[in-house]
Amino acid sequence: xxxxxxxxxxAATVGLAVAFxxxxxxxxxxxxxxxxxxxxxxxxxxAVVVCVLALVRRRQRVLAAVAGxxxxxxxxxxxxxxxxxxxxxxxxxxxxxxxxxSAVRALPPVPAGVxxxxxxxxxxxxxxxxxxxxxxxxxxxxxxxAAWLGAVGVGLALRLLDDRxxxxxxxVRREERLELARELHDAVAxxxxxxxxxxxxxxxVARKNPExxxxxxxxxxxxxxxxxxxxxxxxxxxxxxxxVPPASTGPxxxxxxxxxxxxxxxxxxxxxxxxxxAWPPEVTSTVYRIVRxxxxxxxxxxxxxxxxxxxxxxxPSAVTVEVADDAPPGPARASYRGGYGLIGMRERVETLGGxxxxxxxxxxxxxxxxxxxxxxxxxx
Numbered sequence: 001x002x003x004x005x006x007x008x009x010x011a012a013t014v015g016l017a018v019a020f021x022x023x024x025x026x027x028x029x030x031x032x033x034x035x036x037x038x039x040x041x042x043x044x045x046x047a048v049v050v051c052v053l054a055l056v057r058r059r060q061r062v063l064a065a066v067a068g069x070x071x072x073x074x075x076x077x078x079x080x081x082x083x084x085x086x087x088x089x090x091x092x093x094x095x096x097x098x099x100x101x102s103a104v105r106a107l108p109p110v111p112a113g114v115x116x117x118x119x120x121x122x123x124x125x126x127x128x129x130x131x132x133x134x135x136x137x138x139x140x141x142x143x144x145x146a147a148w149l150g151a152v153g154v155g156l157a158l159r160l161l162d163d164r165x166x167x168x169x170x171x172v173r174r175e176e177r178l179e180l181a182r183e184l185h186d187a188v189a190x191x192x193x194x195x196x197x198x199x200x201x202x203x204x205v206a207r208k209n210p211e212x213x214x215x216x217x218x219x220x221x222x223x224x225x226x227x228x229x230x231x232x233x234x235x236x237x238x239x240x241x242x243x244v245p246p247a248s249t250g251p252x253x254x255x256x257x258x259x260x261x262x263x264x265x266x267x268x269x270x271x272x273x274x275x276x277x278a279w280p281p282e283v284t285s286t287v288y289r290i291v292r293x294x295x296x297x298x299x300x301x302x303x304x305x306x307x308x309x310x311x312x313x314x315x316p317s318a319v320t321v322e323v324a325d326d327a328p329p330g331p332a333r334a335s336y337r338g339g340y341g342l343i344g345m346r347e348r349v350e351t352l353g354g355x356x357x358x359x360x361x362x363x364x365x366x367x368x369x370x371x372x373x374x375x376x377x378x379x380x
Contacts (some may be wrong), residue, residue: 203249
């Protein structure tokens with residue numbers, strides 16, 4: 001979780017705490033004007049505890065919701081003993097709505113349904129224990145029923161959105177793995193074809209110049225080692241899929257991609273290593289994919305950027321690629337943090353044993369930085 005997600009969560013918690021304090025204050029004033037403030041001490045203390053549980057619910061959702069419902073039931077029982085209104089007040093209703101709604105959204109179906117039914121049972125028990133002459137009962141009951149319906153409805157809606165987002169993200173990951181697997185299939189097929197040709201040539205050489213067979217065997221050994229390194233990428237990637245056409249031989253050059261982007265977006269400065277470096281096909285295609293996806297998101301989410309820098313570098317152990325812009329922060333760019341393009345890039349990079357980081361830069365702009373491990377110019 002980055003700093004912006006933490007700030008957003010803190011702001012939401014503070015806003016919820018303010019709402020709880022307002023509801024507790026309104027309820028205390030209402031009791032003071034009717035029954036007297038001292039009659040609200042037990043119910044007020046119970047409401048405060050349930051509100052605190054709602055604020056810290058993310059640590060233990062089940063425990064917090066169960067504790068909140070138990071405290072609400074005990075408060076209702078105490079109110080019945082002392083002949084006070086038994087319906088949960090607005091503060092407790094709001095806190096229970098947060099607890100149950102959060103549980104319905106995040107927990108498995110069975111415990112989520114049990115907690116929602118548990119709150120409904122608490123409301124039914126409070127209704128049966130209510131005194132007919134309790135003042136203001138009708139309005140408070142409307143609040144409690146509306147809170148229950150809202151908590152269940154909002155929780156189910158958010159649960160559906162989360163499930164759809166998870167399904168879409170999984171689809172992106174699966175498609176990314178299959179695309180990479182097809183590329184690796186082409187690479188391995190290329191090496192095996194080379195090994196076959198060299199083996200056939202070795203047979204011909206052995207008949208005329210036996211002393212040159214060692215050279216051919218060395219070439220076969222090198223091609224076999226490279227094929228094995230590429231095959232390690234394939235393990236765990238393939239899924240049950242129909243026969244698909246092979247992937248293309250390779251993407252266009254980065255300078256062509258940057259030149260095309262310059263016609264429709266902010267100017268791009270490209271920094272790449274010497275032309276004589278050679279990477280495996282899966283590393284080359286991944287570098288291209290990262291640059292293409294990052295530039296596409298600059299055009300989509302950072303139209304006010306003044307410039308973009310694409311830096312591709314290599315050291316003895318890894319290839320790094322970074323795409324950074326200088327756009328000011330904005331709501332459109334904030335929504336990109338959870339985009340599916342980023343999920344696809346991360347899946348591809350992590351499958352190759354690398355890492356990917358995306359986020360805001362210290363002063364302005366956005367940066368996508370990926371590191372892909374290599375060994376002696378070849379992927380491990």
